[in-house]
Amino acid sequence: MTPAARTGLYSETIRERWRQPRFRGELPGATAQAEDVNPLCGDRVRMMVRVHDGAVDAVRFTGDSCAICAASADVTAELSEGRPAAAAARLTTEDVLAVLQADIRPTRMRCVALPVSVLQEALRS
C-alpha cells in the first residue's frame, strides 16, 4: 500500500479509532437515542446519550459502518461527553473533521456527518 493511503483518507486517528474505539458499546440508562442510515451504503449508526442536569453525562454508539463513520462516531461521542447538552447539540461535522485529520473526499463526507446528525437528533428527542 502506498504511503498516501496511510496518511491520506485513512489518517492515523481514523485507523486507531477504528481498531480501538473508546465509545463503542451499549449505554445502560440512556435518556435518549437515535439511529439513522447512510442511504449510499446502508451504514447504520445508533447514538445513545445520558443527559443529567442539562449536561451530557455519557455517550455511546453502536452500528455497522465503515472505518470513517465509526471513527467519526467515536470522536463525536468524545467531543460531546461532559458538555452541556445545548453545546453538544451544536457540534458540527467540521469539529469532528478537525480531530480526524484526514483527507475526506466529498463522496465520503456523509460517513463523517452521519454520527453528528444522529447525535443531534438524539439530543432533540
Place this chain on the structure above:
Amino acid sequence: MTLDTRTRGDFPILERIVNGHRLVYLDSAASSQKPRTVIEAMSQYYATSHANVHRSIHTLGEEATALYEAARDRVQRFIGAASREEVVFTRGTTDGLNLVADALGRTLRPGDEILITDMEHHSNIVPWQMAARDRGVTVRSIPVAGDGRLDLDALDRLLSPRTRVLAFAHVSNVLGTVNPVAQLSARARQVGAVSVVDGAQAAPHLPLDMSGLGCDFYTFSGHKMLGPTGIGVLWGRGEALEALEPTRGGGEMIKEVWIDHARWNDLPWRLEPGTPPIAEAVGLTAAIEYLEKLGMARVAEHERALARQTAEILPSIPGVTVYGPPASVERGAVVAFSVQGLHPHDVAALLDQEGIAVRAGHHCAQPLMRFYGITGTARASFSVYNSPEDVSILAHAVAALRTQL
C-alpha cells in the same frame, strides 16, 4: 491471446493514471467504459446531423430520424426480436421496468399478486411496490437458496392463478447468478402471468435471442454495454407490448389530439413520448457494432473466464468470502466479496489508492444483503477490456488489505 489484447487500445479512459497507478477498472456492472467509436459516433452526430426526429421536414431532421430508427433496427437484430415494433427506446433499465410496472399495475385488481425474487435490484422491486400500492395487490418474492441460486421449489408454492406478474433478473448484479429465463417464463405463462426480465447485467455479456427466451418483456441499459448513458431498451413480445396502455403522454406518442382526448400512435412510438435520446441511440448503435464485431459468444467466454478466475483466486486469500454460485457454475461477469474485519467501502477506498475501481455497498439489493446478514459487499465486475492481469492485480491488492486499517 485473450480478448482484451484486441480491445484495450480502443478505450481511451484506460490510459488514465489513478492515484499513481494504471487504472484497473472493475466496475463495468455499474457502468462500462466506452470505446473510441462510440464517443466519436456521438460527437460526429452532433457535429453534422443533429435535429429533432420524426417531425422535422428538412435534411438534418431526416438524417437524425434515419439514424435514430436505424438504431432500432440494429437493436432488433442484436437481441433477435421478431420485429422492429417490439423495440422501445427508454432512458435505461430502471425506466423500462417502471414503464412496464406502471402500465401493468393499472390492470391489477385486489387480490392479485406480483412475484419477484430476493435477488432483485431495487429497480425491479420498488416499481412493483408502487404498482401494488393502493390496489390491494401483494408483492411476494422467491427466496434465494444457499448456493446463490433461486429456490425453484419455492416457486411452486408461490406461483398461483393469483400471480399476474413474474419479474426477475436474467443475471444477478451481485451474485452473478444466471437465472433460467425460459423455464421461469414458461412457468409464469402456465398460470397466466406476464414475465418481465431485468436484463441489465445480461445484455452486455451474453448472446441474446428474444424469440428463444420466452419472456414477455425484457429490458436493459445502453451504458452498461459500452454505450452511452440515458438510453435503454424495452423489448416486448408483440401482443404483450400491444396490450400496454401508455402511461406517459406527450408529442410523438399520438396520432391525433383533441382538447378532451387523443388517439395513440402505433408501436413503438406510442411508448416514446417527447424527444428521444437521439445521440444516445447513435452511440448505442456504435456500441452494438463494436460488440458484434467481437462476437457476443466470445465476449461471454472472455468475461466468464475472468469471473471464474476471480471466484477461484479470492477465496484462497485469508479472510475473504465470495458470494454467489460456485466458481464452476455459469455466472455473469460479477464477483461480490467481503474481507473479514473491513467494511466494503473501506475495501473500495483502499483499492482505489492502488488505481483499482470496484463497487462497494449494498448494490441496490438490500433484501439480498439481509439474506446474507451483511450490509454490503465489494464487487468486481468485468467487460471486454479486462485482462487476467487485472484479476491478479486485484487479488494481490486484496491480499494486502487486512494490514492496512
